[in-house]
Amino acid sequence: MGRLLYELGRIDEKKRIANERGSSKIGKSSFSWAWELDASTEERERGITMDIALQSLSTPHREITILDAPGHKDFIPNMISGASQADSALLVVDAATGEFEAGFQRGGQTREHLLLVRSLGVSQVIVAVNKLDQVQWEQTRYEQICNALRPFLVQSGFHPSKTKFVPVGAVAGINLTTRQDSEVEPLSKWYSGPTLTDLLDALEPPSRNITAPLRFPISNVFREQGAGLGVAGRVCGGVVQVGERLRILPGDGTAVVKSIMNDDKSLPWAIDGANIIIYLTSVDPAHLAIGSVLCRPSDIIPLSSLFTARIIIFDIDIPITVGASVELYHHSHDVPASISKLLATLDRATGAIIKKNPRVSAKGASAEVQISLRPSGTSGPSAKAQPIPIEPFSANKDMGRILIRRGGETIGAGERLAGGMRLLFMLIL
Numbered sequence: 001m002g003r004l005l006y007e008l009g010r011i012d013e014k015k016r017i018a019n020e021r022g023s024s025k026i027g028k029s030s031f032s033w034a035w036e037l038d039a040s041t042e043e044r045e046r047g048i049t050m051d052i053a054l055q056s057l058s059t060p061h062r063e064i065t066i067l068d069a070p071g072h073k074d075f076i077p078n079m080i081s082g083a084s085q086a087d088s089a090l091l092v093v094d095a096a097t098g099e100f101e102a103g104f105q106r107g108g109q110t111r112e113h114l115l116l117v118r119s120l121g122v123s124q125v126i127v128a129v130n131k132l133d134q135v136q137w138e139q140t141r142y143e144q145i146c147n148a149l150r151p152f153l154v155q156s157g158f159h160p161s162k163t164k165f166v167p168v169g170a171v172a173g174i175n176l177t178t179r180q181d182s183e184v185e186p187l188s189k190w191y192s193g194p195t196l197t198d199l200l201d202a203l204e205p206p207s208r209n210i211t212a213p214l215r216f217p218i219s220n221v222f223r224e225q226g227a228g229l230g231v232a233g234r235v236c237g238g239v240v241q242v243g244e245r246l247r248i249l250p251g252d253g254t255a256v257v258k259s260i261m262n263d264d265k266s267l268p269w270a271i272d273g274a275n276i277i278i279y280l281t282s283v284d285p286a287h288l289a290i291g292s293v294l295c296r297p298s299d300i301i302p303l304s305s306l307f308t309a310r311i312i313i314f315d316i317d318i319p320i321t322v323g324a325s326v327e328l329y330h331h332s333h334d335v336p337a338s339i340s341k342l343l344a345t346l347d348r349a350t351g352a353i354i355k356k357n358p359r360v361s362a363k364g365a366s367a368e369v370q371i372s373l374r375p376s377g378t379s380g381p382s383a384k385a386q387p388i389p390i391e392p393f394s395a396n397k398d399m400g401r402i403l404i405r406r407g408g409e410t411i412g413a414g415e416r417l418a419g420g421m422r423l424l425f426m427l428i429l
């Protein structure tokens with residue numbers, strides 16, 4: 001991503017040299033391009049992305065916000081927070097012998113990331129097959145990787161027409177924005193398709209729901225000298241304007257929008273889909289937390305600690321039983337929860353009930369379950385679970401999606417159902 005930003009003129013020569021010098025000083029010169037996005041000392045010393053980094057780039061027809069997400073298994077919660085703000089995915093796979101296989105084996109990160117982004121509503125994916133220099137730019141290796149991924153992408157719910165592949169050599173900048181002729185570039189001997197930038201430029205912009213009630217789930221809270229208290233995130237419905245007073249949920253706090261920033265530009269307003277920073281005034285900082293949601297006072301998001309959801313269960317070894325302890329992921333929130341009821345097993349295609357009140361839900365099944373949040377481990381024995389701002393999927397898709405993990409593994413994904421919907425359906429019948 002660092003090299004792409006450089007090719008597109010987003011990193012100047014001075015910055016490139018500074019990153020090169022800094023990374024070589026700590027013996028990590030091969031990570032100099034990653035320094036542009038991995039800005040913390042720990043990320044730079046370890047040579048891995050740990051948190052989401054925000055950047056932007058322009059192609060001839062698109063303005064794109066990049067949320068660079070960690071690939072390492074230990075940082076999946078941060079990856080989920082980033083992916084839940086994304087419209088499209090760029091999956092970078094390593095073509096080196098054994099490396100692609102390690103990510104694509106059962107339980108590997110390539111599989112988990114693809115399932116996660118699709119479950120979070122992302123329907124377009126570009127797969128950049130990288131490090132082809134490590135396999136002498138062999139066409140057969142590129143095709144082997146594409147052929148292995150294609151069926152898995154379809155199985156994960158990506159439509160083939162929204163799935164694109166591109167061979168690249170990121171460090172040398174090959175096929176990111178241009179390709180040289182075949183005399184100097186081995187890739188040109190067998191590839192004449194689009195570059196990575198061509199594919200980014202052809203991404204379909206999603207439709208924006210500006211008439212929906214405003215929802216702004218907070219992914220970060222920080223204080224900046226001169227600018228004051230800021231919250232970062234993505235508008236998930238509606239419009240937010242400078243000067244308006246907003247409610248902060250959960251809690252009874254309010255705040256006034258002092259300014260809105262997008263990629264260093266000050267905006268009078270921002271709409272559904274925009275990744276922005278909102279600077280707030282007239283606010284008690286104690287009310288602001290990662291995972292809280294800003295709304296208009298006249299149309300606030302519901303809070304819930306007990307709800308029904310329709311989920312798809314991933315490839316798991318131990319089936320889900322009633323009472324199973326899980327971690328619930330919703331935007332930047334992750335909270336302890338349990339599957340308090342298994343209401344039904346459903347047909348994955350039609351949603352029709354196959355079995356009511358099953359004892360277990362096994363891998364691959366679709367199920368309707370009741371989820372109860374549990375008090376966090378740090379609260380006392382009599383503590384109650386704190387409700388979170390979560391809406392039925394039918395009211396706001398972005399605010400209704402959930403992921404369920406157990407023991408560091410994602411076991412299912414789905415959507416919150418509107419309360420009593422199934423009951424109403426049965427009464428009509």
Ligand SMILES: Nc1nc2c(ncn2[C@@H]2O[C@H](COP(=O)(O)OP(=O)(O)OP(=O)(O)O)[C@@H](O)[C@H]2O)c(=O)[nH]1
Pocket residue numbers: 001030031033034047048049050069070071072092130131132133134168169170171172
């Ligand atoms: N040979 C070769 N090495 C590459 C290429 N692209 C990246 N690398 C190397 O791969 C290593 C990892 O690069 P990163 O950019 O940190 O990869 P990443 O996927 O962002 O890793 P995380 O941030 O930890 O998820 C670095 O040492 C890079 O120099 C390439 O095209 N060829």
